Amino acid sequence: MPSLTSNTQMVPFPPLLPGASEPPAVLIATSAYGHEAIATHGHSEVLSWLAAAGADGVEIRRELLPAGFADFTDLGRACADMGLAVVYSAPERLWEADRFAANLDEQLGEAVALGAVALKVPMGHYTGGAQVDWAALRERLAAGPPLLVENDQTHESGTLEPLATCLEDAAAADCPLGMTFDIGNWHWTGTDPLDAARRLGPFVRYLHCKGVVRDDGRLEAGVPGDGELSDWRTLLTHLPAQLPRTAEYPLQGQDLTALTAAQVARLRRL
Numbered sequence: 001m002p003s004l005t006s007n008t009q010m011v012p013f014p015p016l017l018p019g020a021s022e023p024p025a026v027l028i029a030t031s032a033y034g035h036e037a038i039a040t041h042g043h044s045e046v047l048s049w050l051a052a053a054g055a056d057g058v059e060i061r062r063e064l065l066p067a068g069f070a071d072f073t074d075l076g077r078a079c080a081d082m083g084l085a086v087v088y089s090a091p092e093r094l095w096e097a098d099r100f101a102a103n104l105d106e107q108l109g110e111a112v113a114l115g116a117v118a119l120k121v122p123m124g125h126y127t128g129g130a131q132v133d134w135a136a137l138r139e140r141l142a143a144g145p146p147l148l149v150e151n152d153q154t155h156e157s158g159t160l161e162p163l164a165t166c167l168e169d170a171a172a173a174d175c176p177l178g179m180t181f182d183i184g185n186w187h188w189t190g191t192d193p194l195d196a197a198r199r200l201g202p203f204v205r206y207l208h209c210k211g212v213v214r215d216d217g218r219l220e221a222g223v224p225g226d227g228e229l230s231d232w233r234t235l236l237t238h239l240p241a242q243l244p245r246t247a248e249y250p251l252q253g254q255d256l257t258a259l260t261a262a263q264v265a266r267l268r269r270l
Helices: 031-052 073-079 106-114 131-141 160-172 185-189 193-205 225-237 256-270
Strands: 026-029 057-061 086-087 095-098 119-120 124-126 148-150 177-182 203-208 211-215 218-222 246-247
Touching: 026 031, 026 086, 031 057, 031 073, 031 256, 057 073, 073 086, 073 106, 073 211, 086 106, 106 119, 106 131, 119 203, 124 160, 131 160, 148 160, 148 185, 148 203, 160 177, 160 193, 177 193, 177 225, 185 193, 246 256
Parallel strands: 026 057, 026 246, 057 086, 086 119, 095 124, 119 148, 148 177, 177 203, 203 246
Antiparallel strands: 211 218
């Protein structure tokens, strides 16, 4: 497991608090390019696309790193050299019923080695944590980046009540747990994104942007249409101002730098 100290120079991340005067930061999730593109080109070339496209950062996805990958410090340094802030996304859940997932410390160590400004994980199965659990999490987070739980596409950690309960309990215990608000994922659980924004807005620190298309009754991620962007603007009135946002929808085409630049510009105007 990487140490909770790192030589990686962290790229400053724009403010996460309401009222920031700078334009919102726009990142791109490496998953936007798909497994095949990442395997073919590697992260170094992907980072160059993002830098050339004017992105402020990259969301490094743990599931897209090679099996046995351990060079987190070097990858973080490559991101910093490109001027890209890093959010680290790990697919393992934070909660396993009444206890924290066993690999939380490993994820935090990897995030620190990357120089990540935040670690994003699914909430998992939260049934109510004892005060001692929150105290333990506070202690762990003191040496690492902010921890953000995300609404995923499951009913246990992608519906409103469990997420609200977890975040409200954390706040009551003075534990600095924030939220990644994935606009698209709410549709998989039948939750109204606007209702979620109204309830969870005070906890949100990071925005996942994902268009949703229906194909033969199935939902799939897609490039958001103008109508979706209009709906998102209404939703954003219930969230902190100038939230850093990430494109987590497919980016596919001949000129990926130009395509990425166009999407960066669209999300920055939200």
